[in-house]
Each structure stands twice: as structure tokens, then as C-alpha cells.
Amino acid sequence: MKIRRHYLTLRRAFPQIAEEVPLEITVQELSQLLDCTHRNMVLLLKRMEQEQWLSWTPRRGRGNRSVLLFLARKEEMVLQEAQEMVGKQDLRSALELVHAGEDASSAREQFHDWLSGQFGFRSEVQGQRRSDILRFPLPQTIHSLDPVAIHYSGESHLVNQLFDGLVRMDAKGEAILPHLAHAWEVDAARTTWTFYLRKGVLFHHGREMLASDVKYSLERLQRLAPRGLYSWAYACIQAIETPNDTTVSIHLSERNEAFLAFLTTNRASIVPQDACEAGAERFGRMPVGTGPFRLIGHEQGIWTLEAFAAYFQGRGFLDRVEVWTMPERDAKQGGHQTGKQDGQQNENQNGNKDSKEHEHFQVMHNVRISELGAERWQQVRQSGMTCKFITVNELKGGPTANPEIRKAIHSAIDRAYLLELLSGDVIEAGDSFWPEEADAVSDTVSELSGLPVLPDLKEVKRNLLASGYGGETLKLATIPQYESDAQIIAQVCARAGILLEIELIPAEQFKGKARMDADLLLFAVMLDEHRELRLIDLYKSMQEHAAPEVQAMLDLTIRRLLMEPDAKCRSSLFREIETQLKNRHSLLFLYHKHLKTAYHPSIRGISLDSLGWVRFRDIWFT
Structure with a gap:
């Protein structure tokens, strides 16, 4: 309500004044804070007193100042106001409110705890009709749901429901x-x-x-x-x-x-x-x-999908799906993340969460849950995994044009230390886009730990010096969603004496000329049922910053791939490309990340689409 926001404006104007501590002030000074008339300010004070939010003791006469006591804690008022905004389907304004002010952490935490209880499956009865609704948070912003314009997994997932x-x-x-x-x-x-x-x-x-x-x-x-x-x-x-x-x-x-x-x-x-x-x-x-669902509206960050009764494969069980888009910052602070980016874009990274934190959810994507929580949840290991890697821009010139320096950079990236820094994620060492066909024991993997062997930093530094690397700062380009990965990689490289400058390029521009000024490019590929398409797309992109001999090799091999009807022969050709790029250290593998979808036992009909998302049409609840 508007009067609650007036109170918050007054309360935030005096952060140093605790509740029930007298504040001497005049009506005129208060009216200036709210930009209203003296008469309206008096009416607002009376109303706030009736709500027991404050105490107002007027004093008349020249030199006398009235006494104001704040009674209601601003955190409680923020929470109430934000909850009321959510009730009006205005999630965006609620999130803006709980993030306003430097002292908003307590209200923000309480709000996210409350908000988590609003997600999940529920039924609403209107007259004689029952509506079954699934509501879930998406830690991304929806920019477009036009199939030709999507860049992120949240968008891709909704497009799969609509088209x-x-x-x-x-x-x-x-x-x-x-x-x-x-x-x-x-x-x-x-x-x-x-x-x-x-x-x-x-x-x-x-x-x-x-x-x-x-x-x-x-x-x-x-x-x-x-x-x-x-x-x-x-x-x-x-x-x-x-x-x-x-x-x-x-x-x-x-x-x-x-x-x-x-x-x-x-x-x-x-x-x-x-x-x-x-x-x-x-x-x-x-x-x-x-598609099985049609979009009926999107207001203040909430996208509402309704079952399409005339769907050619039959109507689904759910009547409505509400997707509450939350900026990634809010999703992380609330502790609940459900999305990842499409294929070669981004995947959110979740660590372990306790079972209490999950109690409001029916479906969770890309999560790890504790042993206690696992007893109450079913888990589906998705068929695909994400592979993170770095490609080298050999056309720029400078240090990365030197094959010995590329080799030294490859050795300098301490994979064991990298995995240690990423220990909260579901990851493992990776050196191929075809891990199921890799040798049982790799030269770079310890038989005892299953992790890359720790390199000798002194030897790595000697190799860098011998390769001709003179300590130049190298530019590492990636998309904003991979900034944390880039920072970790910069930290790993710095131990070996390689300085990296990170440049962030929006995903929709990453295939353009902006990346051509970088020495190294950090990206990822989703290794799922569309792996061949994704790898051809990657190699086509790499051609633009590869050395001429690599461009020719990629062009010839991709042509052979597109002419080859046999899947086993295509697989051999893909491994041939990969081996050549690895041997010249133009492609530096970092790690694989396995993804899981967890769901509550009350859900039936779970099936996953190409990115491991649950198909809304298939699920129903007991």
C-alpha cells in the first residue's frame, strides 16, 4: 500500500535512529521528505499512528520541535510491502524494493525465504473448476521468445513449450x-x-x-x-x-x-x-x-503459459505454468537456481543444498542435494553434460601465434587446482568432446585420485620462459555468464606467471568481430543429442580465428562430415579434428560438468528435453 511506502521513505531518511528512540523534527521537515503539503503530512502521521507504525507528539510554539518515535522495523515493512507486490503479480517491483538501501540484507533474506514457498505445484478452485498450476523461478531475464532471436536456456526452454x-x-x-x-x-x-x-x-x-x-x-x-x-x-x-x-x-x-x-x-x-x-x-x-502451451501474458517479470486445449498431440495435465523470472543476482541470494543457458551459452552452477531448502519445490534443474535430501527426491541424470574449454586466436599474432607458447599455456593451466576452486560444482576433469570414447586411463589423470596430476609450477615457469613468453598480458574473452569461470582461470594462470585481462562480450555478439581482438576465448558446449550440430557450429566459429592451415583442415573435414551418412564414420572424423586441434594446442580443454534434474516423488510423467528440462506437457501430480 502507498502509505507503507511513505513510512519506508521516512524511516530510511534516518538510518542512524533506532526504533523507539526520540527524534525531534517538524511537520515541515517531514513534508519536504515526502514532497507533500503540511496538511497531507499531518493526515499521514495520524494514519501511521493508527497503524501503530510510529508515535507522534506535536509541540507548538516557536522553538519547539515535535517528537517522532519509529515503532515498526523497516525490515518488516519492506517484507510486507514486497509480499503485497507479489500478490499483485509485480515480482519486479518487489525485488527492487528488497534490494533498496545498504541495510536491505535482512529483509532480502526473509523475502527470499518467503518467496520460495510460493513456488511449486498448487491447485486453485474457481466455481466448479479446479486449475492445476506449476509455478517456478527462472534466474534469468527473458529477452525474446522468438525462435530466431533466443540466446539463453530459459528462453530456449519456453520456446520448446510454445513451438x-x-x-x-x-x-x-x-x-x-x-x-x-x-x-x-x-x-x-x-x-x-x-x-x-x-x-x-x-x-x-x-x-x-x-x-x-x-x-x-x-x-x-x-x-x-x-x-x-x-x-x-x-x-x-x-x-x-x-x-x-x-x-x-x-x-x-x-x-x-x-x-x-x-x-x-x-x-x-x-x-x-x-x-x-x-x-x-x-x-x-x-x-x-x-506447442502444448500458449503464452497468455507477461507482467512485471512473470510469464504465464496456459495449456493449449487444441494441441495436436493431446492436452497436458497442467492448466497453467507461471515462470517467475528473477535476475541472477536475486536467484543466487535466494539460494534457488533452476536454469542454464542453451548449448554453447551458459549453465548455472549449484552447490549442495540442505533438504529444508528444497521443501517448497517439485522440480529442480542442475542441482546437487545432500544424502538426507536424496532420500526424499528422485533424481534423473541428464543424458548430456557441459564441456568448458578455451580456444586460441592464432590470427591476432603476438604470443599465441607461437606453438611453443600455446603448449606452455596449456601446461600452465593447473587442472587439479582449477577443479579444487570449482569443488562446489558437479564437475570432473575433461579432455575431449567424446568422453565416453576416451581411453580408460589418460596420461594426464592420476589412477588413484581420478584428478589431473599436479604440475610442478617451477617447471611450468621454466617452460614458459623457454617458449619465448615475455610476460605479456593476454586478453581472455568470454560472455558475462562465464565471468566467474574466467576469474578462476585468471587466478590459476597467475600462479604460473601468466597475466590475463578479462573481456566480457554479450552472448548475442560473441560470434561477431568483437572477439577477434582477444588472445584466448572461453566457452562451453552442451554434449547432448545435438552434439554433432553443436561441434560443427563450434568448428565453423573457430575457423574465423584459426591459422590458415587449420582453417583448411576444418573446411575439408567439415565437408566430409556433411557428406557422411554413417554415424560411426562421422564420430571418427570429429575425433580426428579434435586430435589435431589438441596436438597444436589450439583447443585447451578445462572440465566437464554433469547435470541432474531432481523432482519430488509426487510428480509423475517426468521426461526431459534436449537441455534436460522437464517437458511441462508430460508431468502430472498425485
């Missing part, structure tokens, strides 16, 4: 299954793919999906995201024909065995032409798809 593609990948990444298309075929040259669409599939705004929408979606992706994720896969689309409303023929300029797999990603989501042409920015905030 569909022509085909889909099974959970193991081993088979491509029909989806919006019930069948498809390819010509002998494997450059023309023809898809036969299901009839009667509706968009959320009620119009039937047609072949013209498929054509529009792919051409729009080419036009709006020419350098987007997997752009190499759709850049080869030469023409699209729609002989009728349920048939689409896509002509490629050259054979591409990864094209069908690309169509399983949410980048290839089918969008309605009429809704998109109403405005790209508007579509990003209020998207229209064919």
Missing part, C-alpha cells in the same frame, strides 16, 4: 521422429527433402498450420539470423516449394547430412506468417506457435 518443428529427436539422440510432419523423403542426390504435414494442426491464435508457414519460417530464419546458431545448416537452403497446403519440398545447394537433425532444433520452429508480420518485436514478446 514445434517438422521433426523431433528422441531423448537419446539416436533417431529422428515425425512431429508436425508425419512423413518425409529425400531424393537420390540427398539435396531435396520433401515433408508431408499433418492436417488440422492449429496455431495458438486458431488458424491451421499450412505449408506456406513452413516455407515462411525457414526463409525468415535465413533473413533474420544469417549468423545465428546453426546458420551453416540453413544457409544452404536454395529454394522451398509448396505444391499444396500439406507438402513442402526444400532444395539444398549441396548435400548436408546434418540438415534433418537441424530441423529437430527449436531454431527450426514453425511460426505463423500472419502473426510474425505484425511485428518482430511484438512477436518476440507475445509469440504464437503450435
Whole structure:
């Protein structure tokens, strides 16, 4: 309520005055603080006295000052006001309020404890109808839900609920299954793919999906995201024909065995032409798809999804899903994180949490829980893992153009110390994008501990000096979400005498020219069922800052990959690329991180999508 905010303004104006300590002041001075008239200030004081928030003793006469006693603690008032804002679905203002002032830590902690109890599954009865609702926090900001414009995993996850593609990948990444298309075929040259669409599939705004929408979606992706994720896969689309409303023929300029797999990603989501042409920015905030849920609104940081009754694969159990977006700062302070970034972007990192902290949740992504908590939770180990690594910009010149210096930098990154600094995370040493095919015992791994062998720092420093490294400061570029990783890597390198300057580049700009000024690039790849697509995307990106001989090697091998229909042969080619990049120390592996999704036993129907997120449509509660 507004009068509570007036009290907080007065209370914060005198932080040095404790509760029930007399403060001599005039009505005129107080009215100036609230920017109101003398008469309104008197009325406000009376109202605050009635609420027992303060005591006011007026004194009249020249030289006499009235006495004010604050009675209500500002932390309690902040908490009450923030709770009322949440009740009005204004999460953003509530978070701003609890972070206002230097002394807000107590109110902030109480607010987050209270807020955690607002998440989870609940039922609401309105008249004769019961609504089943899942509410969960997302420690990210939603910038866009347009499939061509997403960069973060929270956005990617919601896009998966709102849109569909022509085909889909099974959970193991081993088979491509029909989806919006019930069948498809390819010509002998494997450059023309023809898809036969299901009839009667509706968009959320009620119009039937047609072949013209498929054509529009792919051409729009080419036009709006020419350098987007997997752009190499759709850049080869030469023409699209729609002989009728349920048939689409896509002509490629050259054979591409990864094209069908690309169509399983949410980048290839089918969008309605009429809704998109109403405005790209508007579509990003209020998207229209064919998915199991439709977006019905987003106010003050809360995105509300409603079950789409006409969904072509059947309506889900949940009636509504509320996604409460919280800035990452707030999520960390509240102790609850549920998201990670898409593929080559970011994954949040959670340490252990006690079981009491989990009691309000039904589903938690990317967490570790204590042994006590594990007794009360089911856990699903996701099929994928994240791999963190550094690539070297060999085109910039300077120290990293020298192969001996690259080798010395590789030795200087003490992986054992790095893992020690990251001990709160679910991590392990990693030196490949294909860990399941790595040798049982690596030369760099101790048989006893399973961790990298500790290097001799004196020897590392001697090797650096011998390599020709003169102590120059190297620039390490990464995205803001990896800043903490970059700082840890800088700390590790500093022990060996390598100075790193960290440059943060927004994720949407990282593939551009901004990164070309850096010596080293810190990034990550999600090793899941889309691993081949992600690695081709990575190697295409690396070509832009690789030495000419590496560019030629990557170009030739990627061409062979895209021509190869056999999965085992493709795997061998990928390992061939990796081995060459490792041997010349152009690719420096750091670690792997295994991810888990935990869920309460009351949940049924758990299944995970490509990033390990739970599909809302599948779950139900007992």
C-alpha cells in the first residue's frame, strides 16, 4: 500500500535512529521528505499512528520541535510491502524494493525465504473448476521468445513449450521422429527433402498450420539470423516449394547430412506468417506457435503459459505454468537456481543444498542435494553434460601465434587446482568432446585420485620462459555468464606467471568481430543429442580465428562430415579434428560438468528435453 511506502521513505531518511528512540523534527521537515503539503503530512502521521507504525507528539510554539518515535522495523515493512507486490503479480517491483538501501540484507533474506514457498505445484478452485498450476523461478531475464532471436536456456526452454518443428529427436539422440510432419523423403542426390504435414494442426491464435508457414519460417530464419546458431545448416537452403497446403519440398545447394537433425532444433520452429508480420518485436514478446502451451501474458517479470486445449498431440495435465523470472543476482541470494543457458551459452552452477531448502519445490534443474535430501527426491541424470574449454586466436599474432607458447599455456593451466576452486560444482576433469570414447586411463589423470596430476609450477615457469613468453598480458574473452569461470582461470594462470585481462562480450555478439581482438576465448558446449550440430557450429566459429592451415583442415573435414551418412564414420572424423586441434594446442580443454534434474516423488510423467528440462506437457501430480 502507498502509505507503507511513505513510512519506508521516512524511516530510511534516518538510518542512524533506532526504533523507539526520540527524534525531534517538524511537520515541515517531514513534508519536504515526502514532497507533500503540511496538511497531507499531518493526515499521514495520524494514519501511521493508527497503524501503530510510529508515535507522534506535536509541540507548538516557536522553538519547539515535535517528537517522532519509529515503532515498526523497516525490515518488516519492506517484507510486507514486497509480499503485497507479489500478490499483485509485480515480482519486479518487489525485488527492487528488497534490494533498496545498504541495510536491505535482512529483509532480502526473509523475502527470499518467503518467496520460495510460493513456488511449486498448487491447485486453485474457481466455481466448479479446479486449475492445476506449476509455478517456478527462472534466474534469468527473458529477452525474446522468438525462435530466431533466443540466446539463453530459459528462453530456449519456453520456446520448446510454445513451438514445434517438422521433426523431433528422441531423448537419446539416436533417431529422428515425425512431429508436425508425419512423413518425409529425400531424393537420390540427398539435396531435396520433401515433408508431408499433418492436417488440422492449429496455431495458438486458431488458424491451421499450412505449408506456406513452413516455407515462411525457414526463409525468415535465413533473413533474420544469417549468423545465428546453426546458420551453416540453413544457409544452404536454395529454394522451398509448396505444391499444396500439406507438402513442402526444400532444395539444398549441396548435400548436408546434418540438415534433418537441424530441423529437430527449436531454431527450426514453425511460426505463423500472419502473426510474425505484425511485428518482430511484438512477436518476440507475445509469440504464437503450435506447442502444448500458449503464452497468455507477461507482467512485471512473470510469464504465464496456459495449456493449449487444441494441441495436436493431446492436452497436458497442467492448466497453467507461471515462470517467475528473477535476475541472477536475486536467484543466487535466494539460494534457488533452476536454469542454464542453451548449448554453447551458459549453465548455472549449484552447490549442495540442505533438504529444508528444497521443501517448497517439485522440480529442480542442475542441482546437487545432500544424502538426507536424496532420500526424499528422485533424481534423473541428464543424458548430456557441459564441456568448458578455451580456444586460441592464432590470427591476432603476438604470443599465441607461437606453438611453443600455446603448449606452455596449456601446461600452465593447473587442472587439479582449477577443479579444487570449482569443488562446489558437479564437475570432473575433461579432455575431449567424446568422453565416453576416451581411453580408460589418460596420461594426464592420476589412477588413484581420478584428478589431473599436479604440475610442478617451477617447471611450468621454466617452460614458459623457454617458449619465448615475455610476460605479456593476454586478453581472455568470454560472455558475462562465464565471468566467474574466467576469474578462476585468471587466478590459476597467475600462479604460473601468466597475466590475463578479462573481456566480457554479450552472448548475442560473441560470434561477431568483437572477439577477434582477444588472445584466448572461453566457452562451453552442451554434449547432448545435438552434439554433432553443436561441434560443427563450434568448428565453423573457430575457423574465423584459426591459422590458415587449420582453417583448411576444418573446411575439408567439415565437408566430409556433411557428406557422411554413417554415424560411426562421422564420430571418427570429429575425433580426428579434435586430435589435431589438441596436438597444436589450439583447443585447451578445462572440465566437464554433469547435470541432474531432481523432482519430488509426487510428480509423475517426468521426461526431459534436449537441455534436460522437464517437458511441462508430460508431468502430472498425485
